Structure formats: C-alpha cells, structure tokens
Amino acid sequence: MIAAPESTPLDRAFFDRPVLKVAPDLLGRTLVRSTEEGPIALRLTEVEAYAGPADPGSHAYRGRTDRNAVMFGPPGHAYVYFTYGMWFCLNLVCGPEGDPSGVLLRGGDITVGADLARKRRPASRRLHDLAQGPARLATALGVDRAQNGADVCPADPATSPFTILTGTPPAPEAIRSGPRTGVGGGGAAHPWRFWIDGDPTVSPYRAHAPRRRR
DNA sequence: GTTAGGATGATCT
DNA sequence: GATCATCCTAACA
Structure with a gap:
C-alpha cells in the first residue's frame, strides 16, 4: 500500500539545522502525542524561535542551568518548562548540538483525539482554542515535566511519547x-x-506587559 | 467585542 | 524578593 504523506516521521536531520530554518518549516507538520489514554495529533499552526545564547528572550541567555540543560543537548528532543506557577510549555530543540536553540510550540489544530483534549481542558469553549496558546497546547496534549528531554525522532516511535510527521506544509x-x-x-x-495566515488556532498577539505588584 | 487583575511556584539574582 | 516564552474570569462597552 502507498503510505500517506502524514505517515513519514521527520528525522533528526530535520532538527539539526539552524532554528530560524526549522521553525517556519514546522508549520503544517503533525505532532503525535502518545499516552496510555490514547493518541492526539496536532497540526502545528504557530511557533516561536529562540535562537542561541545571544538571544535575550531565551531561557539560555544567561548560560546553562539545570532547568535549560536540554536546550544545550542534541537536536530533536523536547524541552518542557514550568512557568507562571501553573503551566507547562513545550519546545523542540534544534541544532547544532551545543547551541542552545529551540522552537516554542504556540498553537495547533487538533485533528485526532479532540475528545481527550477536551477532557484535559474543560475551560475550552471551542475546538479552535483547545491548543491556542503554548500552555493550552501543552495542557491539551497532557505534557508535563516527565516529557522534558524526550526524543521526538526515536528509532522506534512506539517507545517515545512524541513523533513528528511530515504532514502537509502550507x-x-x-x-x-x-x-x-x-x-x-x-x-x-x-x-x-x-504562523499560518488566517488560521483560527493562532493565538492573538499580546505585547509583553510587566506585571504589577500587589 | 475589549481589558484588568488574580492565580501560583520554580528559578535565578 | 522579583521575575516569568500564561490563562481564566469578571466586568465593562
């Protein structure tokens, strides 16, 4: 039988490139999240690049720490961090190894497993906001600290919580x-x-606002 | 439709 | 002790 384009996993060479090439190339790709509860497939619609040690927006800006160590490792792995006391966010580490760069997954369209995602995100009112925003995306996919460092290009996809398929790029x-x-x-x-122009799962832009003290 | 403010804790200075 | 790669709800227009 002929394999559908969606069935081809992206290999490590895909991620072992400069992050500014990888990030836009991830749009339209399919992230598969496997759990005991079932699979969820997400078509990526919005990402952000964090580009190396000189990027002031990056967690790696002030050097390597226990928290950001995964970003300094080999490409094709998941970097999961906890933020704002409540949320997790999911990044994909890009190459070359030793250069701490990665792509934050900010939004996507859930194509398989929407029922499971809804169970994890009861506050979600519509299909398109299940994974609209980085913390929503991680919540919908059931991602937490346990997936930090997980290989997203495994030799045997059955052994990994993530796989990324070629999908249909825009x-x-x-x-x-x-x-x-x-x-x-x-x-x-x-x-x-x-982001993919006009896609309803792209999060609205918000400029950074310093938090007020109480 | 928009905006303001609170939740909550790991991480780093 | 301040800062967060955020989200949700309530209030208002």
Missing part, C-alpha cells in the same frame, strides 16, 4: 512572521514568531 506565501509574544528585555525585536 504554501510558502501563507507563512507569516512577526515579533514574539510575551517576551520582554528586547526579546521581541526580531520577527521570530511564525
């Missing part, structure tokens, strides 16, 4: 870029956020 003219969301300290200076 036409190049449908790919938009702009400033990153929610990063301060000059980190929004570069147009390193990429």
